[in-house]
Amino acid sequence: MKFTTTLLATSALIGAGTFALADAHGNMANEMTLVSWGGAYQASQDKAYLQPYLKNNPGVTGVWDESSNEAVAKLRAMNEAGNITWDLVDVVAADAIRLCDEGLAMEIDADELLAAAPDGTPASEDFGDLLVSDCFIPQIVYSTTFGYRTDMVGDTPPRKICDVFDLEAYPGKRALEKRPINNMEWALLCDGVPKDEVYDVLATPEGQEKALAKLDTIKDSVIWWSAGADTPQLLADGEVVMGSTYNGRLFSVIEEQKQPVAMLWDAQVFDLDGWIIPAGLPADRLARVKDFVKFATDTQRLADQSQYISYGPARLSSAPMVGKHADLGIDMAPHMPTDPKNAANTFLYNYEFWADYRDDIDAKFQAWLAQ
């Protein structure tokens, strides 16, 4: 059973961690375990943050652990076992809020922990509204948006989000994420709800029914994905006409793999990804991690990351420094979700709403899926 394997893995992890920590306490406050998502994203962090930091700090080693998609559960397990083996964890903002709520992430003082912008603007202003939780250290702005097959949509490529719900004009399968978040908002938008009222409507049972009814119109044509790599693959195989995923994944399909795919930026949903420091780190490891975070989230480093992946830096002061792709040599700015041309119509992920309604709407969404 997966249930027991999870338990076994957890206890094995805790067991292994005990030995590692026993080692670390002796002489190695110079070791860091960073947790991220793996793939191209982690590679961009490695190149932009970790390698330069290690170069500046000889004797320090950094290890990556690709566990971000299970970070919340694992951090809770570590916390209950009283043994935190991670030093810095990359999570999406919604998870950061949850970890903060659960007391599993350390609260930070942005101005004290993070470097000021080159012109002296304090970090709290430079990051601004993106500091969505007391524990969250933002890194990038990404968006969940649609890509479509240019060779399967005829002469009139989709321009609006509602084209996703238009089976007559664009027959074929669509890939949507297997969770209510984003899908419910898009469904309401295309059901005629004004953008600024979407969450008010979605808070009511009638509004939730309405969104599910709209999704019902395309239910038979949807392939539901749960990993960010699914949609790019489905698009490349021609399994779907269009599908939602993270914009960086689509960039990779379009520019790096040269597939006949194009972006549909309309009603893209902005979201944030960043670091949290686990609560309860021993002082020597905490000091190391603070030093690293200050370096890795300064203006230059955040701008550097965008050379490797098309996610927007979370600092205002980094935006003008976004340059060219390190390998392809193409200008990265037009591929950023924050580029004015792409951001003509955007949607903001409402963290507080989903923190409250996730359990309830998810139950309804899953029941609807299972019907």
Next chain:
Amino acid sequence: MSDTVDATNIPGEKSGPMLAADGTPLKRSLRRALRRQKMSALLLIAPLLIFILITFIAPIADMLFRSVENEIVQDTLPRTTAILETWDSESGNVPDTPVFKALYQDIFIAQERKLHTRLGSRLNYELTGASSLFRKSGRGVGDIGEVYQDQFEDMNAFWKKGENWNDILGSDAWLAEIKSWKKASGQAQPPFEIRAQIAEILPQTAAFYQIFADFTQNEKNSNLYKKDPWELIYSAFYDDLTGANAARIDTYTGPGAAELSEAKAAAANFETVDYKAAFGDIDKDWLKMPIWDTIRAYSPRFTNGYFLNAVDMQKSENGPELRPENQRIYATLFLRTLFMSTVITLSCILLGYPVGWILANLPARTANLLMILVLLPFWTSLLVRTSAWKVMLQQQGVVNDTLVWLGIVADDSRLALINNQTGTIIAMTHILLPFMILPLYSVMQTIPPSYLRAAKSLGATNWTAFWRVYFPQSVPGIGAGSILVFILSIGYYITPEIVGGTTGTFISNRIAYHISSSLNWGLAAALGAILLAVVLGLYYAYDKIVGIDNVKLGG
């Protein structure tokens, strides 16, 4: 026992126990020898036993315990839940001010210890909006307490300083210790001790100050003597000054007696806090019934709420009731899991039986070669095999392409073989097939071929010889294979997740979701416990019907 030590005793002649060579009764000496054997046997398996206990039984037991454990509500809101017990929830009125005051005290302490949001996430599983309600309230309670803090401090700046508070509240012995204590010395901070007289005349202040002191000294590790008290202390102080014991304050003679009397005189005219209204200002949900019903329903230390949820029910005023139809999901998933596991087991039997028969009847050398083909998938990663099925079965995949090329299926009506039940059944049958073939093969190998020949020579047709002679002897293999395949498939998770779409997922996918994503471990534990019970129940039924002795994994 003088007669038994007589070595010349001849057994049987006199009534008495039989003796061993050393003179002890044979029974006892035998028992001792056996016990020694048992102990050494136990010692031999001890490492394995301990390993299983620690890594398998204990975590499962711990996890199962979570399905009923619910201490967080009572631990975080001890005062509120205590008063709430006397609240008449059927009156339709939200509780009165004393409950709100207790709530203020509880949430204030919880937010200092950063536990209130944790409780919020817990209650949010039961009541939408609890998460932000507690987050907001945690931010808001500071303002409630400031009302009294400001008034005391405006009246006399004496009440601003932590030192002054400690001088009044701390016992003389403790004050002497703490004043000579230095944080840098590395020694433990002397634990706070209340002044006996103060504990009598200011009981509430003393109680909350003790909590504040414990928290400051043990969790924050800062010097209590220099620490200014919480806002909460000021409201408790106000309550004491205006409460029943207030008259005795004038009898106090220790440090700060003058300030205390002054405070008592002034407090009578202080602006007071309406706790109920204050919470209503933080969020109007506090003035509505649902949150109170939820807190009350979930205040006992143990709850059946998770189990109710796991069978699509919920708590209500009239006891457990079914959830609204648009939220029912788990019964469907449990039934689907059982149904699909049965289908997978049957298709494994259908496909595995002939393979096992061929393997058992070929010469050993060829059979071993073919065996490698059966085992080969075993040596390939599960993820690789599942992903390969994705490529095979998708609409632009190998199978559909072949069918279209052969003209069996039109290009615009390709078969949907994946992201549904079909996909899960095909992929899981393939993955679990070796678990059926191996026991079948090892059982079939032990069936002498001469039996079939004998049957035929006695006039049986091929079919009769197989059905009446061969098949009954191979049933133990089918039994073993079926148990393996069925129990493995009932808990399968990765394959249904990847190829199952929405109609082909199992209950284990929801368990995984609640473990790693929604963090509702209580619900996951309840679902897991039910699944475990179902498996044990089926195993019991199987034992009753087929008999577990009839299951053979080998000759």
